[in-house]
Amino acid sequence: TATDFLSRRWLSPAVARRTALALCAASVCLVSGVLTVASANRASLYHDELKLWQEALRYQPDAALVHVNVGSFLAKRGQMDVAMEHFRRSLALKPDSYQAHYNLARALEDQMRPREAIDHYSEALRLEPTHVASLSNFARLLEYFGKPEEALEKYREVVRLSPRYG
Numbered sequence: 001t002a003t004d005f006l007s008r009r010w011l012s013p014a015v016a017r018r019t020a021l022a023l024c025a026a027s028v029c030l031v032s033g034v035l036t037v038a039s040a041n042r043a044s045l046y047h048d049e050l051k052l053w054q055e056a057l058r059y060q061p062d063a064a065l066v067h068v069n070v071g072s073f074l075a076k077r078g079q080m081d082v083a084m085e086h087f088r089r090s091l092a093l094k095p096d097s098y099q100a101h102y103n104l105a106r107a108l109e110d111q112m113r114p115r116e117a118i119d120h121y122s123e124a125l126r127l128e129p130t131h132v133a134s135l136s137n138f139a140r141l142l143e144y145f146g147k148p149e150e151a152l153e154k155y156r157e158v159v160r161l162s163p164r165y166g
Helices: 002-009 013-047 049-059 064-076 080-093 098-110 114-127 132-144 148-161
Strands: none
Touching: 049 064, 064 080, 064 098, 080 098, 098 114, 098 132, 114 132, 132 148
């Protein structure tokens, strides 16, 4: 042991024990300090959901849902071009993601591209016919494009599925 080594070479047994204990305590403190700093750095990720999802993307670059979530947080921050890249990447990985179609449609609308947006709302509804937000936005765009009868049909479906919209 460290105590035996120290007492045989340079120190009395009592001093060797105290020295060995002090070295152990110092080692524990050093390791605790290093782990505390590492933990604090890691915990900073959890204060910002976007950073958390971006970190997940580092480890799972081909996870469609992670791209949707990163894109959603970027869109909330007004970074539509980058958000749309993530929605498109998600669709490349999982073409049947109604969430990616819906989010891409919303971003396209924000970019004043309603013709492209309506196609993605339509696809989101093909994949998930009861998605109320897609139905409502699709109906609004149908109305915008001069199709009031079709829009009314979709609005009725919205109210049927979610009476609070009525």
